[in-house]
Amino acid sequence: MTATRTASTLPTFPFDTPHGDDTDPExxxxxxxxxxxxARMAEDGKEVWLALGYQANRQVMxxxxxxxxxxxSPDAPVTVPxxxxxxxxxxxxxxxxxxxxxxxxxxxxxxxxxxxxxxxIQTIIDDLLDRFDSYDKPxxxxxxxxxxxxxxxxxxxxxxPEADRSNLRGWAHRFMTxxxxxxxxxxxxxxxxxxxxxxxxxxxxPADDLTTALVEVRDQGDRLTEGELVIxxxxxxxxxxETTLNQFxxxxxxxxxxxxxxxxxxxxxxxxxxxxxxLLRYVKQIVATIPWxxxxxxxxxxxxxxxxxxxxxxxNIGNRDPAVFVDPNRLDITRSxxxxxxxxxxxxxxxxxxxxxxxxxxxxxxALVRRYPNLDVAVPHADLEWRREAAVRALWxxxxxx
Numbered sequence: 001m002t003a004t005r006t007a008s009t010l011p012t013f014p015f016d017t018p019h020g021d022d023t024d025p026e027x028x029x030x031x032x033x034x035x036x037x038x039a040r041m042a043e044d045g046k047e048v049w050l051a052l053g054y055q056a057n058r059q060v061m062x063x064x065x066x067x068x069x070x071x072x073s074p075d076a077p078v079t080v081p082x083x084x085x086x087x088x089x090x091x092x093x094x095x096x097x098x099x100x101x102x103x104x105x106x107x108x109x110x111x112x113x114x115x116x117x118x119x120x121i122q123t124i125i126d127d128l129l130d131r132f133d134s135y136d137k138p139x140x141x142x143x144x145x146x147x148x149x150x151x152x153x154x155x156x157x158x159x160x161p162e163a164d165r166s167n168l169r170g171w172a173h174r175f176m177t178x179x180x181x182x183x184x185x186x187x188x189x190x191x192x193x194x195x196x197x198x199x200x201x202x203x204x205x206p207a208d209d210l211t212t213a214l215v216e217v218r219d220q221g222d223r224l225t226e227g228e229l230v231i232x233x234x235x236x237x238x239x240x241x242e243t244t245l246n247q248f249x250x251x252x253x254x255x256x257x258x259x260x261x262x263x264x265x266x267x268x269x270x271x272x273x274x275x276x277x278x279l280l281r282y283v284k285q286i287v288a289t290i291p292w293x294x295x296x297x298x299x300x301x302x303x304x305x306x307x308x309x310x311x312x313x314x315x316n317i318g319n320r321d322p323a324v325f326v327d328p329n330r331l332d333i334t335r336s337x338x339x340x341x342x343x344x345x346x347x348x349x350x351x352x353x354x355x356x357x358x359x360x361x362x363x364x365x366x367a368l369v370r371r372y373p374n375l376d377v378a379v380p381h382a383d384l385e386w387r388r389e390a391a392v393r394a395l396w397x398x399x400x401x402x
Contacts, residue, residue, distance in 0.1 A: 010047065011030065011039045011040070012041075012042045013039040013042065013048065014042060020381070020382075020384060022250075022254055022284055023320055024317060027052060027317040028317065031053060031321065035052055035302070036049055036052065036300055036301060036302075036305075037052060039312075041078055044078075046077065046078050048309075048311065049305060049311040050312055050314050051301075051312065051318070052317045053301055053321050053323070054321035054323060056318070057313045057318035057346070058342070062346055062347030063300070065294060066311065067293045067294075068092045068098075068292060068293075069087065069093060069094045071092060071291050076291075077291075078293075080290060083290070086231070088225070088228050088231045089232060089234075089235055090105065090235065090352075091235065091290060092290065095348070098348060098349075101232070104214075104217050104222065105214070105352055106352065107219060108213035108214045108216075109214075109236070113157075113213075117153065117359070118359065121363055125363060125364055125367045128144065128145050128148060129145070129371045131144070137402065138399040138400055139399070140398060140399060140400075141249065141252065141375075142245065145368070146248040146249050146364075147241075147245050149360065151165055151168070151172075152165070154237060156209075157240070158236065159198070159202060159210065159211045160211075168194075168241075169241065171187060171238075172237060175242070192231075192234070199230065211233060214233065215229065236353060239351070240353055240356065243392060244361070246395070247279070247357070248361060248364065249398045250279075250283045252375075252377065252398065254279060255279075261275075261331050264333060264334075265365075265369055266373040272365045272366035272369070274334065275365060276358060276361045276365060277335075278331065278333045278335050279331075279333075280338075280341050280343040280344075281343065286391075286392055291310045291311060292310070292312075292313070293311075294308060294310075313345075315342035315343060315345065316343075324337070325340075374401075375400055376400060376402075377398065377399065378399040
């Protein structure tokens with residue numbers, strides 16, 4: 001093992017990686033030496049631990065001694081400006097509150113509800129693909145297919161009227177853009193006011209949708225507060241649209257860069273389910289993640305972490321750990337353990353919407369390669385335009401021919 005770096009030579013995080021890259025070369029280089037590394041945050045220069053290895057990431061995500069709520073404080077070891085004072089979103093809660101709110105959310109957002117959506121999802125997919133012949137070539141696959149699918153699905157699931165969906169799409173886009181704190185606060189206020197009205201409407205006129213289910217869900221007399229309802233419906237909206245859209249488009253780019261794997265999928269559309277898991281493993285999605293704060297001294301995969309230390313999980317590097325994935329830097333849509341990836345995280349904060357995202361992506365990818373097996377990116381990969389201000393790895397557009 002190499003000598004410990006001095007503070008002045010620590011790597012900077014997030015890594016200075018071109019947005020078009022599928023992973024972070026600096027992270028892989030560090031992982032080759034150790035599963036945890038010290039780094040300096042780019043925004044404020046504060047020191048953190050980076051969890052790089054697969055097992056280190058899993059432990060950080062599941063160890064009850066790692067806390068999330070401290071990052072909502074302005075004097076946190078690492079401050080996330082967009083989260084300061086935002087204590088009611090499930091992703092920054094700790095037990096026992098996290099346990100309570102997640103139980104209530106899970107009681108409404110059930111696997112059965114997602115399964116019931118499958119016929120509707122297929123209808124939306126078929127309708128969107130039917131329109132392809134009316135477009136000029138090349139056209140933007142994000143606008144043709146990858147954006148309207150998840151926004152329609154999540155809005156129908158939440159019971160959002162069709163007339164309001166363009167506004168919600170714009171808000172979701174703004175949430176994923178690293179804007180100034182005052183801009184984020186203004187967006188929170190706009191969305192919060194809209195969702196408060198939607199919740200009031202569902203309370204007065206219940207419907208067969210997730211918002212109504214969340215309003216009505218109870219557990220031994222307990223229920224979600226108004227603030228918990230608003231912020232967590234907002235989270236479902238953003239995750240259900242923006243992150244799914246970006247995973248779709250990034251996945252097609254990865255397949256286009258690996259034509260042998262793309263051809264294999266075209267020839268065997270039934271591989272779509274496993275291909276989605278491998279793309280989730282292989283393709284970096286999140287540029288920066290929410291830190292964890294150690295509540296006491298502990299050992300993480302052999303590294304001594306002190307109480308108060310901030311730890312940032314880097315799951316896209318954990319997904320490339322050769323201790324778990326053979327030849328991890330190769331895209332292989334037949335990989336037998338692809339679904340062990342950490343892209344939906346792990347432990348108590350495992351993504352509530354994982355089943356919905358998987359269902360949409362699997363159905364969409366299979367239908368796309370069956371209907372249009374010649375589809376491919378229409379410009380040199382180096383010419384693709386990436387949203388450099390985004391908190392996720394996202395394209396502005398994806399020109400394709402078919």
